[in-house]
Amino acid sequence: MERLSTITRDTKETQISVNIDIDGEGRADIDTGIGFFDHMLKSFTKHGLFNLVCKVNGDLEVDGHHTVEDTGIVLGNAIKQALGDKQGIKRFGSFLLPMDDALVLCSLDLGGRPYFNFDFKFPTERVGDMDTQLFREFFQAVANGAGMNLHFMILSGENSHHIAEAMYKAFAKALDEATTIDPRIEGVQSTKGML
Numbered sequence: 472m473e474r475l476s477t478i479t480r481d482t483k484e485t486q487i488s489v490n491i492d493i494d495g496e497g498r499a500d501i502d503t504g505i506g507f508f509d510h511m512l513k514s515f516t517k518h519g520l521f522n523l524v525c526k527v528n529g530d531l532e533v534d535g536h537h538t539v540e541d542t543g544i545v546l547g548n549a550i551k552q553a554l555g556d557k558q559g560i561k562r563f564g565s566f567l568l569p570m571d572d573a574l575v576l577c578s579l580d581l582g583g584r585p586y587f588n589f590d591f592k593f594p595t596e597r598v599g600d601m602d603t604q605l606f607r608e609f610f611q612a613v614a615n616g617a618g619m620n621l622h623f624m625i626l627s628g629e630n631s632h633h634i635a636e637a638m639y640k641a642f643a644k645a646l647d648e649a650t651t652i653d654p655r656i657e658g659v660q661s662t663k664g665m666l
């Protein structure tokens with residue numbers, strides 16, 4: 472069964488279209504208007520082996536906040552929709568990812584209850600054309616949009632580019648694991664019988 476979805480969302484602040492295939496090959500077609508954010512979403516797509524089309528027209532004349540947060544909401548919604556009733560998926564995923572000085576742990580549960588845990592202050596205010604405060608906004612929005620419990624621990628790191636990129640890669644690998652179908656699982660992986 473194909474696991475893909477397309478979601479569009481239009482507000483006065485942002486116009487967003489996202490198409491995700493959970494069982495992809497890492498192909499990305501991304502344009503958010505923020506170069507560093509595009510770099511992060513391409514990295515997420517490549518390392519999670521998803522296919523992702525993400526087109527965003529946001530009010531960047533204000534700042535990047537609406538663009539990044541709303542993209543997170545829509546990506547979260549798209550992940551949730553693509554997974555449908557979550558039959559057979561492993562549900563949990565964790566990954567510890569090194570990138571030069573950065574070491575980032577991401578652990579997540581697709582159980583349906585949104586939660587976000589991230590307590591870290593980036594060493595710089597900006598990386599490229601992106602405000603580092605927006606990484607929190609993005610992942611919080613993804614967790615809410617997908618109904619995902621999402622934890623990040625930054626175990627080490629000095630370079631904001633490396634830390635951010637390690638977060639997106641760790642998230643990709645953890646999500647790839649959690650969405651993997653295990654043939655031993657009958658129905659959904661919950662004693663309640665639903666996720």
Ligand SMILES: [Mn+2]
Pocket residue numbers: 510632636
């Ligand atoms: Mn990079």
